Amino acid sequence: MDQALNILVARLLAQRFVLRKDPLARRALIDEAFRESLEHRLAECGLQLLENPYAEHIAVALQPHMEEWVFGEGENWLSNNMGLPRDGIALLVVVWALIILPKRERQIARVEAGNEEQGDLFGAEKPIEHGEGVAQGVSEDALYADFGKVLGGKMRFTTNLGQLSKLGFVVRRNRMIYEGPMLDLMIDYAKLAPRIINGALADILKLSGTQIATAEIDA
Template identity: 55%
Template sequence: MDHEITTLTARLLAHRWLPRTDTQVKRALVDESFRVELEARLATAGLVLLDNPFAEHVAVGLADDMLDAVFGGREYQTSTMGLTRDEVALLIVIWALIVLPKRERQLGRRALSDDGQNDMFGQEKPIAYGEEVSGAISEAALMADFGSQLGGKTRIRNFALGKLARLGFIERRNGFIYEGPLLDVLLDYRTLADRIVNGTLGDVLAAAGHRLAQPDGEEETDETDAAGDGSED
């Protein structure tokens, strides 16, 4: 087991994230002793395992008590990834447009193509991941709705979206923006959902024609005890 934990730790550090379908990751999610040993190994380097049972990937991040020592001062509270205020705002908008409806479908055990009308046993399905439940947003529509508020269309298209893609928050394909491996891991649904839906951003999104469902409490899953939430802003 020690060799497998060492290997998984090295892979997490090298790749930054791994899919939940990975054999070693799946063991960490269901084998309590393996998970405890993995977390202890990461803790010796000031790291924690980041896992959200609704996300398709797991990742590693800094332990809270290491933030000041690593980043120095309090500036990191804005962003630990070098994002500007406009880029953080863009990230939150994208998160709201992709993750909020995705979570609604996951909690309802519905796929993108399912309106929930014809499935008597939908609540008995396992929670789905990937593009089965996570939709895409058009870059052109995003520019039209929010370009002027978020630094200008040229800056968003040529710089901000590319930066978010390199960091692993999004994927860009054929003019559409898809969920990246870190979008639903690093941004905490429990913290953000209510603030967005019932806050100023919810009004801005509604004015642009985007319907945001009222957030429900995330239910426990079979993996929750083993995985925990682990998300952080």
């Protein structure tokens, strides 16, 4: 177990994420003893395993009590620990809402469809789907047309999108934006989804748009 554990930890640290269908990742998800050893090894370094059944990858992150020790210096800690500016964070939330929320609906619907016949103990169980078939992409041009001016204009939009790609949140291909390995792991669905579904994102964008318009008039 030690060699396999060492390899998985080294890959997670060096590559930042590993596909959940990878043999070692799968072992960490189904082998309880291996999972406990992995979590213990990571905890010794102030890290924790990131995984959820709806994400296509597993990854590592700092344990909450270690964040201030690592990111406590500098102004970035005041808003986030990824070095993203405020308009970059806003773009990340918009992309998350457009890609992850619809994906999660499709995944949950598929699971529920597999459990319709409660009395059939041996019925076929539908696994959770992953990949671009369920996580559909978003057009860069359409995204900019809808939100670009609110999110800082063309240059800021392009710069922030490139940063999100570099951090692994998104994958850009043929002017389309797809889910990156970290998008469904680094953002807490349970906390953010209700805020977006209840209209908080729309209110924030509306407010930001008003502030920008006011600034332009004052100028």
